[in-house]
Amino acid sequence: MAKKLVQNITAREEDFAQWYTDVVREAKLCDYSGVKGCMNYLPNGYALWENIQKNLDARFKETGVENVYLPVMIPESLLQKEKDHIEGFAPEVAWVTHGGLEELQERFCIRPTSETLFCDVWSKTVQSYRDLPKVWNQWCSVLRWEKTTRPFLRSREFLWQEGHTIHATYEEAEERTKQMWRVYRDFAQDVLAIPVVSGRKTESEKFAGAQDTYTIEALMHDGKALQSATSHFFGSSFPSAFGIQYSDKNNELHEVYETSWGLSTRIIGALIMVHGDDSGLVIPPRIAPVQTMIIPIAQHKEGVLDKANELVDTLKAAGYKVKIDDSDKAPGWKFSGQEILGIPTRIEIGPKDIENNQAVIVRRDTREKIVVSLDELTTKLAEVLETMQNDMFERAKAFLDSHINEATTMDEMNEKFNENLGFIKAMWCGDEACEDEIKAQTGGATSRCIPEEEEHLSDVCVCCGKPAKHMVYWGKAY
């Protein structure tokens, strides 16, 4: 009997940070490049991003989004047009000062985000109500000069999409902000099998220049929260700074209202830390670049490799993404290889299986073995993948739910937070000083979001005892 071999992966409970690093390396998702603080997205990691792009882009387009591409460089004067925005980003941008052999008259920064460029285009092209709304998006990379970096979670350059829209009315823009926030939430839950807590950010956690920021927050296996996508409502402040106005049917001039929303390769970090286990990655079937790995057993025996290759063809023809491991490694090593990569299922087929006209589907998440007649393999595999997708979500949801606690006093908050991190629901007065105090006392709990439907846990702020304004989800963030 072949035994499972785990290669070079630290156990999660032993050292979660090291486990994460090990999985990223062993699954060959990405590595640090020679460019300090930047990552190389390797084939296995990039394939995940491609599938995320494809699925999310289709969801965007269903809501009327059009894709564009604007320059990678932003002139300094443009970045400075909105005061809060430049204050937020200036300390962390990279500056281009020379082009070709000349020194530039004005510096350009490499885009940390592109609100300013989108507004610049619209200031020159939007005139009438007929030009509205603009609902644009771009898939690109952005650069922020981070000091400490971690694969997918924080790096100087990362891949993302940034959607930017302008609208004729406040209400329409506000609704678009929430609509895209819901698109993210549904995508995370339905495709990535990642349940989230979602809501509005407090003043101190908002995006630089935004009036409101909506977020989805996922809970990692170590109990820390990961902000996984955000959607911002700017009101008219940003477009006003750029002089964007439109004339209505009566030729009267009005301001426009803006939104922006983004999801980045950070979400791959969430995928790893929500679903991965001590054997490596576990990829939800709906986003998996490879859905099943065929592993021939005793492949030197006559007919085994032929049959295995026949299965590859049959499954490919049925629309599955399939690979075969026909290397000369022992089956145990092949199992281990498939498990590290998180391929949702493997199909084992050996001489005895062939004799019985069967194969064995093994689920990556539960390791459940399902013996299937070869005649039913194509239909059964779809069922297994679908069940696995749902089970993965349910398991993650149960984990999340068991890590949401309530607190009405600071003692309670400290105790519950120190027990297993997770989210703590607690009332808040609305004062930033209390956010600072809670962070200091708990050793790192920050306000993650104010949910759409707030519960009334108490009349007063958990920290200062003054009247409570909101119920907040608190957590330790990545």
Added chain:
Amino acid sequence: MAKKLVQNITAREEDFAQWYTDVVREAKLCDYSGVKGCMNYLPNGYALWENIQKNLDARFKETGVENVYLPVMIPESLLQKEKDHIEGFAPEVAWVTHGGLEELQERFCIRPTSETLFCDVWSKTVQSYRDLPKVWNQWCSVLRWEKTTRPFLRSREFLWQEGHTIHATYEEAEERTKQMWRVYRDFAQDVLAIPVVSGRKTESEKFAGAQDTYTIEALMHDGKALQSATSHFFGSSFPSAFGIQYSDKNNELHEVYETSWGLSTRIIGALIMVHGDDSGLVIPPRIAPVQTMIIPIAQHKEGVLDKANELVDTLKAAGYKVKIDDSDKAPGWKFSGQEILGIPTRIEIGPKDIENNQAVIVRRDTREKIVVSLDELTTKLAEVLETMQNDMFERAKAFLDSHINEATTMDEMNEKFNENLGFIKAMWCGDEACEDEIKAQTGGATSRCIPEEEEHLSDVCVCCGKPAKHMVYWGKAY
């Protein structure tokens, strides 16, 4: 009867350069951004690029290509590792000198191309024959500090894909170079309906650092050539400079052999200039973001808009990409709008058509009107689009063929070249001085390529009369 209205587009024969600019602007493909020399790819232009990406990426993957993403910045020391390469690119890169609030110890350039980064990754990860080949590609933007720019054809930042591969043997790498060159040729011809002349570049026209460059060259309506994609064979010079070696089965060390290949948004310029006419863009059906525009006639009359919307639903359900122009503009304006955008077909439907259970398909290229029974619309439209695709290619091919001439003397070359530009086939001694002389005498003809199957037109060089080494296609290049 509604008449066709042509908006703000100069006639091609009057001023081709102005016609090009007009079409790009009126079809809203792109515009110049506030960032000097850079372009904004607007929704209509970017949608073309998305379709090009989707089709070409699938062709790449069929040949075993894996996608990755490497950093946008390259340290100066890395760029300098291959002598010819840095000489070729140093004068036209942009330099990042500050990150956050600090001055950097080493400058980074924004990638003008990424051979150096790919080699850097492989130098750290490739050790054994088991690690080979690497067949990687990335879709990204690159930046070259151009002085004069034109939409799609030349801009400081442009979008492209760059494929990079390394192989265990010279032969395998050479074959990969040619394979990707064929992928480009087939894509241009089969999908974009752009016939090309293809072959190897001469020494003076090769890519910086390459041993051989293969090119596909398309002919624009004004008789000028456009280099549309290139595939480079580096031999082992480049990877050697980075110290990439692998050990074979006997543990002996060997050099690896490298290729790279790219196609950029320039190809959209070719698409415009090969197929466009005095009414605007003409997009080949296989790459069209919208395949047909439904135009209701007398839409205020009862039942017309309902029927038109019914057609939209029927065609969408059948898998077509459809839009409807139900604005309050007169039909002539709607026709004109669809023609400017180059949407391959429009479907006119009015009260009389509805009475007769028919609609009228109008082809964008020939303006042929095809009356179709509504019962047959979904099948007939596919036929029309397919026929149009083939006709567009045949027309472009006939134009190309009629613009290829032969010359055995400089007088003949000058005469034929001055007549209508196009390609001139002529023998060449292999000497760069003759290339310079031919360029000077003809007023701009450069060597475009040496075809795979050379013809023997004469024993001697068209320019100096010394023994001929190759037959070359000469042309005036964009």
